[in-house]
Amino acid sequence: MVVSFGSLGYKNARVERIESHEAVTAYSREVLLRAKEIAESQGFRFLHAIVDSLWLQKRGPGRDAYDRLVADIRAQTQLPIVVEGLYRWISFLPSRVNPRMPVHNQFVGLFDNGRMKVCGLEVRRSDAPLIVKRFQSEMVQRQTIAELRIRIPEIEALTEDYCRYLREGRASIGEVVIGKRLTQVPEDYRHATHTSIAAKELQRRGVPVQPGETVHYVICQSKAALPEDRVRAVAEGEGTIAYDIDAYVILIQKSVGGLLATLG
Numbered sequence: 208m209v210v211s212f213g214s215l216g217y218k219n220a221r222v223e224r225i226e227s228h229e230a231v232t233a234y235s236r237e238v239l240l241r242a243k244e245i246a247e248s249q250g251f252r253f254l255h256a257i258v259d260s261l262w263l264q265k266r267g268p269g270r271d272a273y274d275r276l277v278a279d280i281r282a283q284t285q286l287p288i289v290v291e292g293l294y295r296w297i298s299f300l301p302s303r304v305n306p307r308m309p310v311h312n313q314f315v316g317l318f319d320n321g322r323m324k325v326c327g328l329e330v331r332r333s334d335a336p337l338i339v340k341r342f343q344s345e346m347v348q349r350q351t352i353a354e355l356r357i358r359i360p361e362i363e364a365l366t367e368d369y370c371r372y373l374r375e376g377r378a379s380i381g382e383v384v385i386g387k388r389l390t391q392v393p394e395d396y397r398h399a400t401h402t403s404i405a406a407k408e409l410q411r412r413g414v415p416v417q418p419g420e421t422v423h424y425v426i427c428q429s430k431a432a433l434p435e436d437r438v439r440a441v442a443e444g445e446g447t448i449a450y451d452i453d454a455y456v457i458l459i460q461k462s463v464g465g466l467l468a469t470l471g
Contacts, residue, residue, distance in 0.1 A: 297319035
């Protein structure tokens, strides 16, 4: 259902019908609300939900209580559902628009078996530069909620180490390159986004680009007056490119800011 939900409403899909997209959405909403009601009737606290997941909390019960709940939801909705795991803790990151409101698609949690669950952070995003992913991965692996509070000075030192590494110009192209997927032909972009600038540069160099392809680039002068000076497209085997130090330092700082904000 999740797959059809995405493809039915996608404007470039070969088979697109908005009524079908709306029907899937309505059906999934009904099933989600029914699952929520079943959980609450059994004393579970509803924390959050998205189209294919529920986050619930109940003090005391072990795995058996969750398995029984899943069986009841499956029986009453006729849809398969499983327990992915029990969290020791989970933290939803705050919205950038309203910091008091957490968002559903960015969170960090630790399962009871010690496995980390990360969603929506740079470390999981295909369009984040490698240096930001590596930094955030190091930081996430250090944390439980209690440890994160205790180790804030250590995390601040780690942040400064990465920023110093960037400021000293030691980062390679592979560490700072960013990959973004084209959603339309370069000529159709109305604004000079980094992706469109890089795509148009590739075209000028005789490299054909099409919607759906990933364009790779390095931020060179993010505040340059001329758009073509802001980023440089990167082709395979490219040599040295001078990157915008401040722009990448800001990316590092943003990647740590959201996680620390969950501590209040």
